Amino acid sequence: MGSAIGLRDDFDGAALRRLARLSKSANQARRLLALAQIYDGSSRSEAAKIGGVTLQIVRDWVIRFNARGPDGLLDGKAPGKRPILTDAQRQSLVEIVEQGPIPAIHGVVRWRLTDLVQWLHDEFAVSLDVTTVGRELRKLGYVKLTARPRHYAQNEQALEAFKKGFADALAKVKASLPKGTPVEIWFQDEARVGQKNKITRRWARRGTRPSAPKDQRTKSAYIFGAICPEEGKGAGLVLPFCNTETMTLHLAEISLMVARGAHAVVLMDQAGWHMTAKLTVPKNISIIALPAKCPELNPVENIWQFMRDNWLSNRVFTSHDNIVDHCCEAWNKLIDQPWRIMTIGRRQWARGL
Structure with missing residues (x-):
């Protein structure tokens, strides 16, 4: 000393x-x-x-x-173990994950941890195992998620333009109505439910693969569904076909659910039975077409996903009537949960207008 x-x-x-x-x-x-x-x-x-x-x-x-x-x-914090990856290497890892693999170059269509281990070794001569790379990705805020389908020909500019221009389109409808008429914003879509049903993910022991019944028969029905997220209400029918006649029936059902004295603006995709001049549209309904190939704009798509994941999948339907019964039960269960319609269906660009 x-x-x-x-x-x-x-x-x-x-x-x-x-x-x-x-x-x-x-x-x-x-x-x-x-x-x-x-x-x-x-x-x-x-x-x-x-x-x-x-x-x-x-x-x-x-x-x-x-x-x-x-x-x-004061007690200082111990410096701890030296980081496995530098900040620059982590940033490069983030960029390659965001970009995704190029099949012709990397030989895979999605990144697995083992592919990223090899990429880090080739790029930086860093040798890590898959557990360490997985831990690094989680620290960077990444988890493994199921990709949301997107139409290959989707026009993203048209999608954003619709959101920005929706207020103007709604203003045109309001201008055609008597002054002071309340306006409800609805979204409409159809979902096919059949014996060739979906199998969802489920909890199981690590290393095992759970099984679920899978039917190969082809009977099916259609749920015609519409929701008003701001009011937490909906209107649905279970019908055998998608055509002009069944769509007319659904519009009549929506019309009954619109508040007395109010007018409904119904947003829907450009399916042929939605846009045909032969369609009978009730007086208290106006239709606004969503851009083509942009299902992300329609929250009813998320309603279908929720209903399938929780109430309709992993089932074997014995008959057409059995399909109809389960579809009606699922839709009525949704209607009994207005908060569910609100939380799933609200979209900021369609609110407060």
Whole structure:
């Protein structure tokens, strides 16, 4: 140990004792009291006894105190293990994950952890295992998710333009109505439910693959569904076909659910039975067509996903009537949960207009 180092002269024993009483750190208070003894003229051996440490540690406390004052006596955070990847390497990993693989170059259509292990080795000569790479991805905010289908010919500019121009389209409808008429915004779509049913994910032990019944028969029915997210209400029919006649029936059902004296603006895709001039549209309904190939704009698509995942999948339907019964039960269950319609169906671009 070297020669004794003097304490800085802008503190004294009384000041350190006051700071020790106010400190929320027991270790900092102990160190302050030990150094207060030195200020009061006690030997460093006495200070070491008070602190319960060796003379060398007391010397270290003096150095830290002289350099940073009382804050120098707080416990510091250990630097920990050196990061496996540098910030630059992590940023490169983020970029390659966001871009996705190029099949002709990388030989795969989606990144697996083992592919990213190989990429990191080829790019940076870093050797990691799949568990470590998975941990790094989770730290960066990535999890493994099922991709949302997107039409290959979708025009993203048309999608954004529709959102921005929806207020103007709604204003044109309002201008054609008597002044003060309340307007409800509805979304409409159809879903086919049949014996060739969907199998959903389920909890199972790691390393196993659970099974579920899968029918190969082809009987089916259609749920015609419409929701008004702001009001938490809906209108649905289960019908055997999608055509002009069944669509007319559904519009009549929606018309019955519109509040008395209000007018409904119904947003729907451009299916032939939606846009035909032969369609009978009730007087309290106006139709606005969504851009082609943009199902993301229609929250009823999310309603179908919720109903399939929770009420309709993993079943074997014995007959057409059995399909109709389950579809009616599922839709009625949805209608009994208006908060569900609100949370799934609301879209910011269609609200507050």
